[in-house]
Amino acid sequence: MIFSIKITGVVQGVGFRPFIYNLASDFNINGYVTNDENGVLIEIETTKDILDKFCKQIKEQKPPLSQIESINIKSINQKKIYTDFQIIKSKSSDNLTVMVPSDISICNDCKKELEDKNNRRYKYPFISCTNCGPRFSIIKNLPYDRINTSMDKFPMCKKCEKEYTNPKDRRYHAQTIGCFDCGPKIISDETIVEIVEFIKDGKIIAIKCIGGYHLVCDATNSISIKLLRKRKNRPTKPFAIMVKDIKMAKKIAKINTIEEKILEDLKRPIVLLEKNNTDIMSDEIAPNINQIGIFLPYTPIHELLFQNLNIPLLTTSANISSEPLCTTTKEIIKLSSIWDYCLDHNRDIVNSCDDSVVFVENEKEFLLRVARGYALKYLKVPNKTNKKILCLGANQKSTVTICIEDKVILSPYIGDLDGLSSINYFKSHIDVLKRIYNFEPDIVVCDKHPTYESTKFAIELKKQNPKLELIQVQHHYAHIMATMGINNINRKVLGVSFDGTGYGDDGNIWGGEFFVCDRNSYKRVGHFKYFKLLGGDKAIKEPRRVALAFLFDIYGEKVFKMDNKTIKSFSPQELKTLYLIWEKGINSPDCSSAGRLFDVVA
Secondary structure: OEEEEEEEEEOOOOOHHHHHHHHHHHHOOEEEEEEOOOEEEEEEEOOHHHHHHHHHHHHHHOOOOOEEEEEEEEEEOOOOOOOOEEEOOOOOOOOOOOOOOOOEOOOHHHHHHHOOOOOOOOOOOOOOEOOEEOOHHHEOOOOOOHHHEHHHHOOOOHHHHHHHOOOOOOOOOOOOOOOOOOOOOEOOOOOHHHHHHHHHOOOOEEEEOOOOEEEEEEOOOHHHHHHHHHHHOOOOOOOEEEOOOHHHHHHHEEOOHHHHHHHHOOOOOEEEEEEOOHHHOOOOOOOOOOEEEEEOOOOHHHHHHHOOOOOOEEEEEOOOOOOOOOOOHHHHHOOOOOOOEEEOEOOOOOOOOOEOEEEEEOOEEEEEEOOEOOOOEEEEEEEEEEEEEEEOOOOOOEOOEEEEEEEEEEOOOOEOOOOHHHHHHHHHHHHHHHHHOOOOOOEEEEEOOOOOHHHHHHHHHHHHOOOOEEEEEOHHHHHHHHHHHHOOOOOOEEEEEEEEEEEOOOOOEEEEEEEEEOOOOEEEEEEOOOEEOOOOHHHHHOHHHHHHHHHHHHHHHHHHHOOOHHHHOOOHHHHHHHHHHHHHOOOOOEEOOHHHHHHHHO
């Protein structure tokens, strides 16, 4: 009998086809395997009994990086004759729902080869195999084949091609395969060995990684860190550090079993940890807080650096604060006033992706930033939609999302939409999802805030295409709906949303809200008492203004005779001006935000 097996999930770019090929060989089954628009398609000629055993082995022995969402089997009546088993050319379609694999850190097998003097990839900075290396960051289009990635400009040499076509080789159909003869290369004037010496000398280095450039320096050198803070315009915000191994991490932070497992996971996120021994690193890394962000090396370049370094490295995104991450040589050169030397290479970053950030609370992992190792992020909803939906998020800590059928696909973390470059970055991530999934929206969903850049963009899309359906959602209702969705709540609830700022239906700034709502409607049944944001958005960046507004509310003009830190932070003339602004409500919107209340208390 002929059977068709469709497998969905993270099954492209993770060695699934070679795995199926070898499994079919073990069972002596003829047929083929290919990538298609939904995942992996297998067609085999066998008996029902062997089919069951074959599928059981697929579930139990699947490649380590794969995630199986579903396996659908059907018999085919037409007669076919297969004389062998083959991996055939990928099938393409306009209706793409396949899950794009995430970028993965170097695996132990590649790490061993990197350190093996007898291996032809000894110290090769871009060593990878079916089980590791870049994925999402190099994808141009689906399906995930070399021709659809930025590896397409590196034709394989005969040795690599032999590995690529050998079903028994670890690099069989590994799209990122390469070596010193045919793969990506370091294009900087400086070598990795020289870069190590520059770091030891206190220099600031730009390094091109998987999803963008890092700025790196010695995490024990306070002078270097202060200089980086000055150049990057980042006065006090904490930096993360990359450490050589888990042993070094444990000297710096308190690490429980779950946190250790996450640190060593192939996703390699930054993990927020409680400080343990601050003597090992400079106090300038994360001043005035008891937490530190730590992650382990995740590229061959990192591993090569740490072969000759035994210090933690300050590692931060190569950008000016609030600006997008640099991904090209042209962009990093614009930041040459920040770094002293640059370690660059010629493998293009197609899709930028920052470092993911997680923390553990009550033995559960929480994602603060969905990026490298986790992006793209996929969720499945209970009901399929026959319309394609684009969701644009808010103005701060932005991400974008598309919905196709029953799949919700989240972009990597984008950041705050504060300037022209960040807005263009936001639009580029929309273009990435549209390109990869051949996606054009029927519906666009955005916030109600009229000045959010994401809202402006949604309205502009509607103007360009009047047939596009535009849905605007109240900010805090969206928060409550998200909580209901995650917990699969379908009934009416009392929803409480404590937030920073969100545009309210009455035109005021909401943020301490009590709603009675379900998935179709909401009613605001309570909120914190309104207070004024003196100077509008400026009060968010200067919490003392909010504290002053509270004092004006309570004491009125008596404030001028008070003697406390809040009052002393303003000059007498500033106090008079701000009182007038408060009294007349000039550029001082009413606000019920719990976030601003927390600012006042702090």
